[in-house]
Amino acid sequence: MQIPHIPVLLDEVVENFKEIDGYFIDATLGYGGHSEALLEANKNIKILGIDQDEEAREFSRKRLEEFGDRIKIYRGRYSEVVPKLLEKFPIKGLLADIGVSSLQLDKAERGFRFDSDVLDMRMDRTNPFTAYDVVNNYSQEQLKEIFYKYGEIRNAAKIAQEIIKNRPIKSAKELAAIASRVLPKKGKIHPATTLFQAIRIEVNQELIELEKLLDALELYKPKGAKIGIITFHSLEDRIVKQRFKEWAKKCICPPQSMRCECEGDHQLGMILTKKPIVATQEEIAQNPRSRSAKLRIFQFRDDNGTQR
CATH class of the missing domain: 1.10.150.170 (Putative methyltransferase TM0872, insert domain)
Known part of the structure; x- marks a missing residue:
């Protein structure tokens, strides 16, 4: 099968999500590169893939059919589908690769x-x-x-x-x-x-879509779930960086407060990437479009209020 798209930061994605046990959302399924690698690396993962591009969905159905019921594909914008999945399934992780695929560009x-x-x-x-x-x-x-x-x-x-x-x-x-x-x-x-x-x-409406995705995650706060978002330009990265920073705050008192009055235990989880993960020189040489990719990861608190 001829693969039309090289997924960015593939090794890094697999390394950071290899221990997921249960349902995982691939919010931007595309041509199935990240999902295939995760399914091969982790027998305990079940992927719920989303894409609004019909050509991409059909390609991924064929590419991933060997994994049977471990993969289910949904049509639509991730801002609309993710909230439904968060409500229906105990989600353990999510990946969103924001941007245009190589096939769409080419x-x-x-x-x-x-x-x-x-x-x-x-x-x-x-x-x-x-x-x-x-x-x-x-x-x-x-x-x-x-x-x-x-x-x-x-x-x-x-x-x-x-x-x-x-x-x-x-x-x-x-x-x-x-x-x-x-x-x-x-x-x-x-x-x-x-x-x-x-x-x-x-x-x-790419930035609005991203904001809506983050809004849904903030609303549902999937317990212990790891959230990875790959961005390709500063506008997207700024949104993700700022939202993760807000989620990690313990104190939510107004900036003008002289001292903390909220008891300082309001963080939704913790940022796992102090600096974004970027492509290696080897990957950039193989896939120049990975040059601008940045992966940030956040983990929500689990049932006990701690990170796993």
Whole structure:
């Protein structure tokens, strides 16, 4: 079976979740790389995989069918499916690999590539809202806002204005050409990289999805569960880092309080990664896209209020 996607930080994921006994959520199943490795390494794990991409789900069904009832696959956004699974199953762990898969990036018809003839960028192709709608229907102010917020583009106003002037824009190729004229090139990185990132995040509501996932975990507080989240850019990593930090706080008194009055036992668990786990040089050489990957892990308190 030809594998279209190389999962990042695979050895590190297996090492950190190898002792899970019971139900584990792979919130971003993709092409099943992480799930396959975990199922092979741990006979006691049962994986509940989620993905909104039909092509990815079908591929993973075939790839993982040998594991029988140890794998069950769900369709949908993880922000919608995870709360249902947390309510139904005693979850012992969760992994979320935030971002776009290599196959989605590499297939020109998906519209993520700079040379694509379409403007799509949907992870869920049943969603009617595409990159074309963002580029051609958003106001100049809306475009400026998402370019600055999601792409951290300093001259967001200029590229937004240029897009308005060149409408209609029908392909990613056209959009990349406009970006090349307006945005500065940084080394070998294509000038359109952060622009495409911002549009992709808007189309798929990626940061909102991540926030909703963390909200669900905070609400259900799965006892003793290990939570691993892999991010690929600073916006995502900042959200995860800050939320894990909040969860680990013992004292929840207001900052202006002179002394602790909450009894200081409010931490939901502990951060297991003081610094994020990153790819080795060997992995980066094999898979350059792993260069920006960061894995942070948090463990919720168990029934006794302690970590396992």
